[in-house]
Amino acid sequence: MSLTHAEIVAQLQSRWPEHQVGRSQARIQALCDLLGNPERSCPVILITGTNGKGSTAIMIDALLRHLGLRVGRFSSPHLVHLTERICIDGEPIADEVFDELVAQVSPMIDLVDAQAIDGISMTFFEVMTGLAYAAFADAPVDVAVVEVGMGGEWDATNIVDAEVAVVAPIDLDHTALLGDTIAEIATEKAGIIKAGSRAVLAAQTPEAARVLLARCAEVGAEVRREGVEFGLIDRTPGVGGQLIRLETADGPLGDILLPLFGEHLARNAALALAAAEAFLGGRALPPEVTTAAFEQVKAPGRMEIVRRSPTVLLDTCHNPHGARATVAAVEEAFAFEPLIGVVAMMGDKDITGVLEAFAEGMGPVVCTSITGSSRALSTADLAGRAADVFGVERVHQAADMATAIELAVRLADEAGPTAGVLIAGSVYAAGEARALLVHPSPESAQ
Numbered sequence: 001m002s003l004t005h006a007e008i009v010a011q012l013q014s015r016w017p018e019h020q021v022g023r024s025q026a027r028i029q030a031l032c033d034l035l036g037n038p039e040r041s042c043p044v045i046l047i048t049g050t051n052g053k054g055s056t057a058i059m060i061d062a063l064l065r066h067l068g069l070r071v072g073r074f075s076s077p078h079l080v081h082l083t084e085r086i087c088i089d090g091e092p093i094a095d096e097v098f099d100e101l102v103a104q105v106s107p108m109i110d111l112v113d114a115q116a117i118d119g120i121s122m123t124f125f126e127v128m129t130g131l132a133y134a135a136f137a138d139a140p141v142d143v144a145v146v147e148v149g150m151g152g153e154w155d156a157t158n159i160v161d162a163e164v165a166v167v168a169p170i171d172l173d174h175t176a177l178l179g180d181t182i183a184e185i186a187t188e189k190a191g192i193i194k195a196g197s198r199a200v201l202a203a204q205t206p207e208a209a210r211v212l213l214a215r216c217a218e219v220g221a222e223v224r225r226e227g228v229e230f231g232l233i234d235r236t237p238g239v240g241g242q243l244i245r246l247e248t249a250d251g252p253l254g255d256i257l258l259p260l261f262g263e264h265l266a267r268n269a270a271l272a273l274a275a276a277e278a279f280l281g282g283r284a285l286p287p288e289v290t291t292a293a294f295e296q297v298k299a300p301g302r303m304e305i306v307r308r309s310p311t312v313l314l315d316t317c318h319n320p321h322g323a324r325a326t327v328a329a330v331e332e333a334f335a336f337e338p339l340i341g342v343v344a345m346m347g348d349k350d351i352t353g354v355l356e357a358f359a360e361g362m363g364p365v366v367c368t369s370i371t372g373s374s375r376a377l378s379t380a381d382l383a384g385r386a387a388d389v390f391g392v393e394r395v396h397q398a399a400d401m402a403t404a405i406e407l408a409v410r411l412a413d414e415a416g417p418t419a420g421v422l423i424a425g426s427v428y429a430a431g432e433a434r435a436l437l438v439h440p441s442p443e444s445a446q
Helices: 005-011 026-034 053-066 093-113 124-138 182-192 206-219 263-279 287-295 322-335 350-361 379-390 401-415 427-436
Strands: 044-048 071-074 086-089 144-149 163-168 196-203 222-225 233-238 239-248 251-256 304-307 311-314 337-343 366-367 396-399 420-426
Touching: 005 093, 026 124, 044 053, 044 182, 044 263, 053 071, 053 144, 053 263, 053 287, 071 124, 086 124, 093 124, 093 251, 124 144, 124 287, 163 182, 163 263, 182 206, 196 206, 206 222, 222 263, 233 251, 233 263, 239 263, 239 287, 239 379, 251 263, 251 287, 251 396, 263 322, 304 427, 311 401, 311 427, 322 350, 322 420, 337 350, 337 427, 350 379, 366 379, 366 401, 379 396, 401 420, 401 427, 420 427
Parallel strands: 044 144, 044 163, 071 144, 163 196, 196 222, 311 420, 337 366, 337 420, 366 396
Antiparallel strands: 071 086, 233 239, 239 251, 304 311
């Protein structure tokens, strides 16, 4: 009897989870070899960094599709549905197509599992990476935009020699696996820059910049740097997003409507455009293509409005660097008074650092937990940590996300029309909230 889509997803997710990394590319390479090396079927734009990978990938995807290219995009983690990780033509792969792909690839996965390379079977992320490369080869796509899972050097996605290697801002995160300093983390992430590639670098701290530029010199990679060869010239926040002006390969291009909030997302737009130009060999995109692509871009879970009256925002920020950017963006675009937080976090993150960033902008905060995750910090533990940062009087607790949202909305209603709600602290928290608050129309449902 064939398995249902839900059963297939459950089987995949029962593998070694993506936060437990097997630092080897031997298993994914073995799978891709058995599949006929689908990772070589098209050029790849590979994106690493601590924050901004996902939104940058979404915008590169949009720019290249507006050029008339067929684009595959692999991202992680997903917000609601596993199939969100593999997108073709801007849309998640259909459930039935995904299920058929798994059925075709499973015999090869079993062969690799039987080898127990380095003592373990293929991890969940390795399998998803292999499925993505196989899907892109089957489509086929003209270019794959691939988000690194973690690090770079040994990441499963990095079995390719990317034509364009994009490095978003680097900060401290996943320190147990990547290193305790920005220089150590940058060394891991610099591993996606290889001989013959074009490196597109977001503005970095001096420690990270030194490592990245040394890697480019070592392998002879062409370099495009934010603030030198490209960048955000100016921006004007407005209703529904912001007007931005970017430095392109042909000079300044202005009056671009970006329907996303915050300086960090405007800078990610500049990074995405530079990456698309690098893919074209340094040529500028036609201005009308750039403008149309950015005007229509959607980035779920990135400063996303999911309810009105009161306004409820979702954001996937989960480390201090990202949390500070999100709080600044909310203050600039909305000026809520008060801003009520709904926060849930994983226990292996910098809990205090994120809470300190949130405390700068939030008034009351509702602490909750993420359903079904052994990594999630319990509501009581998070509330105790929050009390040390916010003060006991500002901290509320809710047993689950639905209850937390209900409480936050009630607090906002009681506070008056200037109040708003921000749900943040984890990609998984944003995804759980989005599943509760965003209901796709039947024709758009996957």
